[in-house]
Amino acid sequence: MLHRSQQILFNHSVGEGYYLIGFSCAKMAEHAKPGQFLMLRMNDQAWEGKLSRPFSISNVKDDIIEIVFETVGKSTHNLAGAEKGKEVNVIGPLGNGFRVEKDADIHVLVAGGIGIAPFPYLATQILQECPESKVIALLGVRSMSRLLLTKFFEECDIELKVSSDDGSVGHHGLVTELLSEELNVLDEKEAAVYACGPDPMLKAVAAITVGMDTPCQVSMEEIMACGVGACLGCARKVREGDGWTYKMVCKDGPVFDAKDVIFDED
Ligand SMILES: Cc1cc2nc3c(=O)[nH]c(=O)nc-3n(C[C@H](O)[C@H](O)[C@H](O)COP(=O)(O)OP(=O)(O)OC[C@H]3O[C@@H](n4cnc5c(N)ncnc54)[C@H](O)[C@@H]3O)c2cc1C
Ligand code: FES
Numbered sequence: 001m002l003h004r005s006q007q008i009l010f011n012h013s014v015g016e017g018y019y020l021i022g023f024s025c026a027k028m029a030e031h032a033k034p035g036q037f038l039m040l041r042m043n044d045q046a047w048e049g050k051l052s053r054p055f056s057i058s059n060v061k062d063d064i065i066e067i068v069f070e071t072v073g074k075s076t077h078n079l080a081g082a083e084k085g086k087e088v089n090v091i092g093p094l095g096n097g098f099r100v101e102k103d104a105d106i107h108v109l110v111a112g113g114i115g116i117a118p119f120p121y122l123a124t125q126i127l128q129e130c131p132e133s134k135v136i137a138l139l140g141v142r143s144m145s146r147l148l149l150t151k152f153f154e155e156c157d158i159e160l161k162v163s164s165d166d167g168s169v170g171h172h173g174l175v176t177e178l179l180s181e182e183l184n185v186l187d188e189k190e191a192a193v194y195a196c197g198p199d200p201m202l203k204a205v206a207a208i209t210v211g212m213d214t215p216c217q218v219s220m221e222e223i224m225a226c227g228v229g230a231c232l233g234c235a236r237k238v239r240e241g242d243g244w245t246y247k248m249v250c251k252d253g254p255v256f257d258a259k260d261v262i263f264d265e266d
Contacts, residue, residue, distance in 0.1 A: 001228070002028055003091045005043065008084055009064065015148040017071045018114070019080050023088060026063035031093055034100075034122035035194075035219055035255045038067070038092035039227035046078045053079075054224045054250070056118035056196075057093060059152075065090075068149065070114040094227050095254050098122050100129050101192030101215055109137045110179050110205055112197025113146065118219060120152045122194060127156065136161065136182060140175025140201065144168040176204040183212055195219070199263065206258035216258035222249040237262040 006023040014020045028038075039052035053075050059066040071077045082088070098118075101107065107126050109119045116139055123135050136159045141147055143166045153160040161178050162170030171178055175197075183191060193216040195205040202218045209216035222234035229251030238247040239260045247253065 001091065001094060002031075003089075004028065005087050005089050008082055008086050008088060010084060011080075011082055013080075014068065016145045018068060018148045019071070020058075020066060020068050021079065021082070022064050022066045023090070024063050025065060025090070028065055028090070028093060029060045029063045032057050032060050032065065032121075033093065033097035034125045035097035035118050035217075036093040036095050037118075037227075037254060038065070038090050039094065039224070040067070040079075040091075041075075041089050042079065042082060043087040043089060044078065044082075047075065050075060051225055052089065052091065052227065054094075054227055056219070057121055058117045059120040059124065066120075068114070068117045091227060095250060096252070098194055098217055098219070098255050100126055102130055103190060104130070104192035104215070105133055105189040106182075106186065106191045107133060107135045108179065108182055108191055108193045109135065110140075110175060110193060110195040110197070110201075111138065112140045112175060112201040113142070114148070115195075115197030115201070115219070116149050118196055119194075120149060123153070123156060123158055127158075135159075138163070138175050138178045138182070140164070140178075140197070141169070142166065174201075174204070176201065176208060179205060180208055183208065183214060192216070193258075195258070202258070202261070203263040206261060206263065210259050217255050218258045218261060219254045220249045220256060220261070221254070224250050226250070 011021040041052040058068040196219040225231045234249040235246040
């Protein structure tokens with residue numbers, strides 16, 4: 001884990017309310033794994049007294065780390081206005097990251113909205129490690145105006161299927177319906193599923209994949225104060241043996257096997 005102050009190299013809009021920010025750090029780039037995250041805050045008066053915020057590593061290109069973020073509250077709106085050359089404090093890479101399932105013939109990436117953020121790096125890694133296998137990305141959005149990162153998948157020749165809540169783009173319905181369709185036409189092929197998005201989506205993905213005995217990893221989101229396992233604020237219930245235990249999303253996750261996570265009302 002490294003703690004660095006880095007200058008922003010670029011920061012620009014990549015869709016309605018979405019931004020792509022990049023900074024250079026050779027050491028972090030060397031150690032970063034897909035699915036890991038960074039704790040980030042700006043060296044700025046507006047962030048005075050504020051905690052760092054967690055963001056997934058979206059991609060690594062040479063020594064450049066890219067983050068894709070959505071403006072939701074004060075810190076992310078402030079970050080959206082940060083210009084090239086401004087300093088950001090970054091701690092990372094943190095957490096465990098995704099495990100590439102090397103025996104799978106088809107890797108299905110399932111994202112809800114900004115949950116697609118870690119998938120460019122994961123897709124790149126899968127294509128490198130398993131060149132014979134196929135990668136499919138499924139993205140669920142509220143409406144067409146909320147699409148993001150589609151260009152990345154086009155450029156990598158990765159099939160991207162979209163669903164939207166209002167039917168303005170792709171399948172009118174839930175991204176988990178697209179997942180069921182994909183898993184139902186596998187024939188003899190082995191699939192592996194990787195998911196990132198809101199809890200209800202992850203819960204539905206887990207139900208589908210556990211029911212079909214398909215390996216599935218889910219990247220969980222929790223409010224994080226420290227990001228390193230010290231404050232115990234990001235605990236989630238995870239199955240262990242015949243019972244359950246608390247695991248820290250920041251330190252033990254954020255990626256867990258779907259079959260192990262105990263979602264609300266389980
Ligand atoms: C492991 C992990 C990876 C993430 N990766 C990304 C990413 O790649 N891109 C992205 O846009 N967002 C990501 N998030 C969510 C991002 O951290 C929050 O959107 C951000 O912290 C909101 O800060 P804010 O001050 O703008 O909003 P606030 O005004 O603080 O809150 C707005 C919303 O963000 C949530 N939130 C606030 N603080 C945190 C926190 N410390 N951790 C998690 N959620 C929080 C709140 O529940 C609330 O719903 C990730 C979160 C986690 C845990
Ligand atoms: S955020 Fe502090 S223990 Fe996870």
